[in-house]
Amino acid sequence: MTHFDLAIIGTGSGNSLVTPDFDDKRVAVIEEGTFGGTCLNVGCIPTKMFVYAADIADHIRESARYGVDATVDGVRWRDIRDRVFGRIDPIAQGGKDYRVNGPNTTAYLGHATFTGPRSLVVDVDGEQQEVTADQVVIAAGGHAVVPEVVRESGVPFHTSDTIMRIDELPSSLVILGGGFISAEFAHVFSALGVEVRIVTRGPGLLRAEDAEISQRFTEVAQQQWDVHLSATVDALKGDDSGVTLTLGDGTTVEGDLLLVATGREPNSAGLGLENAGVATLSDGRVQVDEFGRTTADGVWALGDISSPYQLKHVANHEARVIAHNLVHPDDLQAFDHRFVPAAVFSHPQVASVGLTEQQARDAGHDVTTKTQAYGDVAYGWAMEDTTGICKLVADRQTGQLLGAHILGKDASTVIQPAIQALSFGLGVHEMARGQYWIHPALAEVLENALLGLDVPGNA
C-alpha cells in the first residue's frame, strides 16, 4: 500500500489539480483510459477541429451568393481525421509521460475502485495496487448512454468516442438523438458530403434551448437534413454494411452507419462509492456541496461525475475551486454556477446563457424580450443572413439582463459580452450605451437587441 497526500481519479479536468501547491507533496494520478479525458481526446477539441473543416466546406458551397464561384472538389477524410488526431494524440501522450515521470506524481494506469474512505485499489494490468491518500478527488467524468433497444438489437453503432476515427466517410449516417452531439456531428458529416438522417424522440432539436431558438434551429436543420421528430425506435436491424431503424409510426430510416447521441451519464457505477461513504443522486451523479465536498470526509468531486453541467468550462472552473479548497481548508471557495454559458457548434451555431424566456416567466419576472435578426444589422447584410437571431430576456422593472440566446454565425463569440454583463451585474441600458460597439461588426446584433428591450433608460 502506498500513501499519498492527494489521489486524483481521472485526468480530464482532474489533471489540472496538480498545482504548485503540491510541489513538495506526493500525488497519485489514476487514469484507466486515455490521458487528458473526454474534452481532449473524444470531445470538445477534436469535434471543433472537424467543425472547422466542415465550416470551410460550407463556406465554399455558399460562396456563389456573394459572386464568388467555387466548388468543393473533394473531401480527403483521412487527411482531415489525421490532422485532428495528429495534433491531439501527441498531447495526450505528452500529458501521460509528464505524469508518469513527474517529480511529485505517481501515475496509476488502471481502473480505480474505493475499498474504504480514502482508500482505493487500482487494477493495473490485472495487478491490484492499493492506494491511500489524505484527500481524494473524483474527476471520473461520464460516458455515452446507449438505449436498450439499440444495445439489444446487436446492430453495430458508433458513439462520439468512435465516430471521429472511422477510416472512410459513409454515404449516409443515421444519428439517434437531437441534442448537442447530434447537432454538431450532423453539421460535420453533412458538410463533408454525407447524407444525414436524424431520429429523435423530442418534438424539436436542441430542446434545452429557449423555445424560439429550438424552433428556429429545428427549421433550419430540416432544410439541411432528414429529421424525424417525436420518434420512437421500435426495432433496428443491420450489419457492417448498413442499418435500418423502424420507427413507431412504421417509417424506416436507413443509413450506412448509426451514431448514438442520446445523452451522457456519470461514470459513478464501478467506483465502489458505497465503500467510501460517497452518496450519489438519483441520476447517478456524485453528490457534492457548493465547495465540491462529497458526503465522505476528505473526498471531493468535480466535472461530469458530479456537476449539473456536462461542460468543459464548468469542469475546469470546478477544478480551479477544488485546487484552492484542497489547500485552504479554512477558506473554502464555492462553485459559481450562476451564469453558465454553452454553445453548440453546428450550422448554424447556437449559444446561450442565463434564463430562457419561459424560465424567466416561471421565476416571476416582469419579462421583456427582444429578438434581433442578424439580417437587420450591417454585418448581417454583408452575409445576406436570413436565419440568425439574437434573443434577449430581461426584467422590465429592474433593467437587468436575465438571458441571452443566439443562433447564427459566430454565436459562441457574439454572446460573450452578455455573459460578462450577467456575471458582473451590468444593466441592459448601461451595457448598451456605456461602451462603444465596433461598427459594423456582428456584435451590433447584440447592441441592437439590448436597445430593443423595454427597460428603464431605453427610449
Ligand SMILES: Cc1cc2nc3c(=O)[nH]c(=O)nc-3n(C[C@H](O)[C@H](O)[C@H](O)COP(=O)(O)OP(=O)(O)OC[C@H]3O[C@@H](n4cnc5c(N)ncnc54)[C@H](O)[C@@H]3O)c2cc1C
Ligand atoms: C463529443 C463531445 C463534444 C463535446 N464538446 C464540448 C464543447 O465544445 N464544449 C464544452 O464545454 N464541453 C464539451 N463536451 C463536454 C466535455 O467534454 C466534458 O464536460 C468534460 O470533458 C468533462 O471533464 P471531466 O474532467 O469531468 O471528465 P473527463 O474528461 O471525462 O475525465 C474523466 C477521466 O476519468 C477516467 N476514469 C473514469 N473512471 C475511472 C476509474 N474508475 N478509474 C480511473 N480512471 C477513471 C476516464 O478514463 C477519463 O479519462 C463535449 C463532450 C463530448 C462527448
Ligand SMILES: NC(=O)c1ccc[n+]([C@@H]2O[C@H](COP(=O)([O-])OP(=O)(O)OC[C@H]3O[C@@H](n4cnc5c(N)ncnc54)[C@H](O)[C@@H]3O)[C@@H](O)[C@H]2O)c1
Ligand atoms: N458544444 C458543447 O458544449 C457540447 C458538445 C457536445 C456535447 N456536449 C455535452 O455532452 C452532453 C451529451 O450530449 P448529447 O447530445 O449526447 O446529449 P443531449 O442531452 O444534449 O441530447 C440527447 C438527445 O437525445 C434524445 N434522446 C434521448 N434518448 C433517446 C432515445 N431513446 N431515442 C431517441 N432520442 C433520444 C433527447 O431527446 C435529446 O435530443 C451534452 O448535454 C453537453 O453537455 C457539449
